[in-house]
Amino acid sequence: MYKDLNTSVRTLMTPGPVEAEPRVLRAMGTPVLGQFDPEFTEIMNETMAMLRAVFQTENQWAFPVDGTSRAGIEAVLGSIIEPGDRVLVPIYGRFGQLLTEIAERYGAEVVNIETGWGQVFDPQVVIQAMQQVKPKIVAMVHGETSTGCMQPLQAIGEACRALDILFVVDAVATLGGTAVKVDEWKIDAAIGGTQKCLSVPAGMAPLTFNSRIEAVLLARKKIERGLVEPDKYKLNQNRMIRSNYFDLSQLMDYWSPARLNHHTEATTMLYALREGLRIILEEGLEPRFARHAWHEKALIQGIQAMGLTLYGDPACKLPVVTAVSIPAGVDGEAVRRMLLEEFHIEIASSFGPLKGKIWRIGTMGYSCRQKNILHVLGALEAVLLWHGAAIPAGRAVQAALAVYRPQQSAL
Amino acid sequence: MYKDLNTSVRTLMTPGPVEAEPRVLRAMGTPVLGQFDPEFTEIMNETMAMLRAVFQTENQWAFPVDGTSRAGIEAVLGSIIEPGDRVLVPIYGRFGQLLTEIAERYGAEVVNIETGWGQVFDPQVVIQAMQQVKPKIVAMVHGETSTGCMQPLQAIGEACRALDILFVVDAVATLGGTAVKVDEWKIDAAIGGTQKCLSVPAGMAPLTFNSRIEAVLLARKKIERGLVEPDKYKLNQNRMIRSNYFDLSQLMDYWSPARLNHHTEATTMLYALREGLRIILEEGLEPRFARHAWHEKALIQGIQAMGLTLYGDPACKLPVVTAVSIPAGVDGEAVRRMLLEEFHIEIASSFGPLKGKIWRIGTMGYSCRQKNILHVLGALEAVLLWHGAAIPAGRAVQAALAVYRPQQSAL
Numbered sequence: 152m153y154k155d156l157n158t159s160v161r162t163l164m165t166p167g168p169v170e171a172e173p174r175v176l177r178a179m180g181t182p183v184l185g186q187f188d189p190e191f192t193e194i195m196n197e198t199m200a201m202l203r204a205v206f207q208t209e210n211q212w213a214f215p216v217d218g219t220s221r222a223g224i225e226a227v228l229g230s231i232i233e234p235g236d237r238v239l240v241p242i243y244g245r246f247g248q249l250l251t252e253i254a255e256r257y258g259a260e261v262v263n264i265e266t267g268w269g270q271v272f273d274p275q276v277v278i279q280a281m282q283q284v285k286p287k288i289v290a291m292v293h294g295e296t297s298t299g300c301m302q303p304l305q306a307i308g309e310a311c312r313a314l315d316i317l318f319v320v321d322a323v324a325t326l327g328g329t330a331v332k333v334d335e336w337k338i339d340a341a342i343g344g345t346q347k348c349l350s351v352p353a354g355m356a357p358l359t360f361n362s363r364i365e366a367v368l369l370a371r372k373k374i375e376r377g378l379v380e381p382d383k384y385k386l387n388q389n390r391m392i393r394s395n396y397f398d399l400s401q402l403m404d405y406w407s408p409a410r411l412n413h414h415t416e417a418t419t420m421l422y423a424l425r426e427g428l429r430i431i432l433e434e435g436l437e438p439r440f441a442r443h444a445w446h447e448k449a450l451i452q453g454i455q456a457m458g459l460t461l462y463g464d465p466a467c468k469l470p471v472v473t474a475v476s477i478p479a480g481v482d483g484e485a486v487r488r489m490l491l492e493e494f495h496i497e498i499a500s501s502f503g504p505l506k507g508k509i510w511r512i513g514t515m516g517y518s519c520r521q522k523n524i525l526h527v528l529g530a531l532e533a534v535l536l537w538h539g540a541a542i543p544a545g546r547a548v549q550a551a552l553a554v555y556r557p558q559q560s561a562l
Numbered sequence: 563m564y565k566d567l568n569t570s571v572r573t574l575m576t577p578g579p580v581e582a583e584p585r586v587l588r589a590m591g592t593p594v595l596g597q598f599d600p601e602f603t604e605i606m607n608e609t610m611a612m613l614r615a616v617f618q619t620e621n622q623w624a625f626p627v628d629g630t631s632r633a634g635i636e637a638v639l640g641s642i643i644e645p646g647d648r649v650l651v652p653i654y655g656r657f658g659q660l661l662t663e664i665a666e667r668y669g670a671e672v673v674n675i676e677t678g679w680g681q682v683f684d685p686q687v688v689i690q691a692m693q694q695v696k697p698k699i700v701a702m703v704h705g706e707t708s709t710g711c712m713q714p715l716q717a718i719g720e721a722c723r724a725l726d727i728l729f730v731v732d733a734v735a736t737l738g739g740t741a742v743k744v745d746e747w748k749i750d751a752a753i754g755g756t757q758k759c760l761s762v763p764a765g766m767a768p769l770t771f772n773s774r775i776e777a778v779l780l781a782r783k784k785i786e787r788g789l790v791e792p793d794k795y796k797l798n799q800n801r802m803i804r805s806n807y808f809d810l811s812q813l814m815d816y817w818s819p820a821r822l823n824h825h826t827e828a829t830t831m832l833y834a835l836r837e838g839l840r841i842i843l844e845e846g847l848e849p850r851f852a853r854h855a856w857h858e859k860a861l862i863q864g865i866q867a868m869g870l871t872l873y874g875d876p877a878c879k880l881p882v883v884t885a886v887s888i889p890a891g892v893d894g895e896a897v898r899r900m901l902l903e904e905f906h907i908e909i910a911s912s913f914g915p916l917k918g919k920i921w922r923i924g925t926m927g928y929s930c931r932q933k934n935i936l937h938v939l940g941a942l943e944a945v946l947l948w949h950g951a952a953i954p955a956g957r958a959v960q961a962a963l964a965v966y967r968p969q970q971s972a973l
Contacts, residue, residue, distance in 0.1 A: 152840075152844075153836075153840045153843070156592050156605070156833055156836065158595055158601050158602075159601055161594075161596065167826060168829055170593065170594055171593070171594045176590070176591045179587070179590045180591060181569055182569060182587075183574065183579050183580070184569055185572065185574060185579060186764075190570055191569075194567075194569075217633070217764075218825075219807075219826050219828060220825070221806065222629065222807050222825070225807045253806045256804050256806055346829075352830035353828045353830075354628055354765055391667055393804050393805075394636065394804075395667055396808075397805075412913070415579055415630050415631070416764065417630060417764045418579055419590065419764075419830075420831065426567065433563075491599070497599065
């Protein structure tokens with residue numbers, strides 16, 4: 152009735168999901184273990200240790216939530232926001248709006264400041280807003296895939312620490328592709344994504360948080376258990392962490408040696424995450440970030456050699472996503488369709504105010520390799536010429552090759 | 563630094579996670595597709611169609627939530643419970659307590675009725691409670707893995723429909739192993755589990771709901787969007803579905819032809835679920851349930867031939883979990899440890915009042931096969947004899963063989 156799964160092999164050059172590492176897919180074929188099997192809990196511990204390394208943190212708590220990236224964001228915000236808490240969310244793209252929505256649903260009074268899409272914030276602007284708003288939490292996106300911009304975080308993190316504000320960072324797009332220095336930047340909680348620079352299929356949200364977050368969680372748990380104000384049940388119900396699934400205090404008990412039963416850990420996804428992290432640590436963080444930057448450079452050279460222009464302020468470009476303005480007179484969706492149908496390449500469209508105005512090309516994880524960069528440039532040139540765009544022929548791939556083979560190009 | 567994943571191959575005879583179908587693990591090696599790739603949305607549609615068949619429903623809505631089983635339960639309860647709603651949860655084991663906790667966290671006034679562990683409810687008792695409590699929702703567990711009991715649902719479902727109460731059923735343990743007749747039993751929403759009778763790794767929660775649930779979701783969405791009472795923002799914030807990730811109204815938009823962006827679907831887990839469902843439909847529901855019942859019978863014969871007794875009322879036995887009383891003088895955990903270390907078999911301990919009193923042996927999905935039943939019986943007999951238990955030697959496997967080879971046993 153239903154056929155064997157027999158899909159096309161795509162070249163995925165979007166901001167996620169990207170191509171999974173072949174070693175990751177192989178690791179997923181490993182037989183299932185019980186969740187309390189000593190061999191499995193060892194895998195849990197190894198994964199925590201590797202996550203600490205990738206998040207560049209000494210935090211005790213670093214584990215995945217079993218859900219896609221926004222599940223991790225919701226686990227952090229939902230576990231620390233109590234109704235009425237003030238949360239400052241500076242918005243510079245689509246995913247700042249998501250942080251706002253999640254915080255509001257958990258009862259927060261959210262204060263937004265906004266900057267134009269294609270820009271990021273001067274940290275001083277955020278710090279001034281913090282001083283005025285006096286929030287309990289500042290929540291920000293590190294890499295905005297919607298605009299291809301990346302927000303510098305360190306000055307904001309230091310100001311949060313000085314003002315005793317919790318600093319929550321959505322590092323979904325950046326973790327594993329460019330530096331996310333949790334401790335150095337004074338980030339209290341950060342959330343990554345698997346289907347982006349980790350090159351693991353979607354379905355897990357790795358996160359980390361420090362003792363400042365843990366203190367909030369433990370205080371709420373005390374209230375829930377009636378250890379304080381036991382006569383005020385209604386109040387306590389209102390202050391409970393609203394989600395069971397996303398309750399980080401229960402997840403701490405599950406990921407600690409206590410191993411208190413919560414959900415059944417997603418065995419095969421954890422095998423995948425472990426293998427993806429292992430590949431990253433084998434490559435080394437700095438070499439990996441340099442590799443991403445190198446391929447990004449080749450892509451940019453190729454794009455510009457076609458006479459196309461990049462969208463957004465170059466000073467804050469997100470290294471793993473390149474936003475390209477769709478040339479006047481070109482139907483961006485027709486180009487994307489032809490890329491998919493004839494070249495099996497997927498690049499991304501965009502959201503909201505940028506819909507129809509830019510393409511977004513991801514260079515993340517295993518998708519970020521020379522073969523893919525050259526393929527996408529050659530294909531994009533061919534499709535644009537096919538559609539009658541007035542671009543120079545034969546330059547895009549040459550320009551990228553000049554990045555990859557500098558000696559030859561000098562001849 | 564970290565070694566290749568190289569785990570032992572276990573015989574998993576717990577109530578989950580169970581062994582994954584080899585075909586499912588192979589399907590997970592399929593390359594990742596983009597979430598809006600036409601090939602991928604076709605896979606989404608096929609999975610929905612197969613879920614309808616397995617849930618035995620004509621419901622339009624049948625899709626997985628990207629999280630483990632309790633994520634699906636929380637998605638349903640969290641999307642329909644508004645603060646102050648009355649929810650009746652009849653409890654006959656651990657997972658009724660979980661339904662209670664989730665409903666309370668979402669602001670419900672939960673009313674519990676309880677029956678002894680090892681029993682289920684006379685449907686009339688539940689119906690009387692419904693008439694008194696007049697809840698908006700009745701939430702019940704179909705198969706309680708904690709006690710090995712299964713609750714008959716049809717009479718309760720019919721009464722719910724007559725009284726205009728929403729009937730939510732946790733079918734995590736039963737879906738794919740024994741009948742879950744959503745439409746015939748008048749269930750408004752049901753949640754299954756992947757890592758149990760579907761033999762797919764943990765990490766997805768398939769669910770289905772009907773137009774009665776959909777009406778509640780759409781009414782809440784209207785409020786959120788300010789389409790009614792736009793001046794009462796605080797009230798509206800309070801009535802919003804509290805979770806973004808678990809908001810079924812957003813998930814409907816994602817799983818419908820509108821394909822509104824929500825999360826990034828967990829590609830590889832969806833490949834796995836599709837393959838697991840395909841295997842079930844190839845086998846056929848009734849033959850599959852009969853197979854489960856047949857192996858259960860062989861297991862029970864073997865257990866009883868050792869002189870061990872089953873826990874719980876046999877009239878309501880859950881066909882896919884067999885609870886066995888630990889004989890006096892035997893250390894249940896030492897037995898489990900030796901089964902794991904020497905035979906690579908995992909059986910389960912239990913929770914709360916049953917801790918140390920019963921073992922729980924799952925016969926679910928791919929784990930439910932003759933080789934495993936004979937292996938676990940032989941191993942359990944050997945380990946009990948090793949520990950000096952006064953049981954007859956050589957009978958357990960023979961008794962199971964008599965189920966598998968009736969002709970020979972008659973000789």
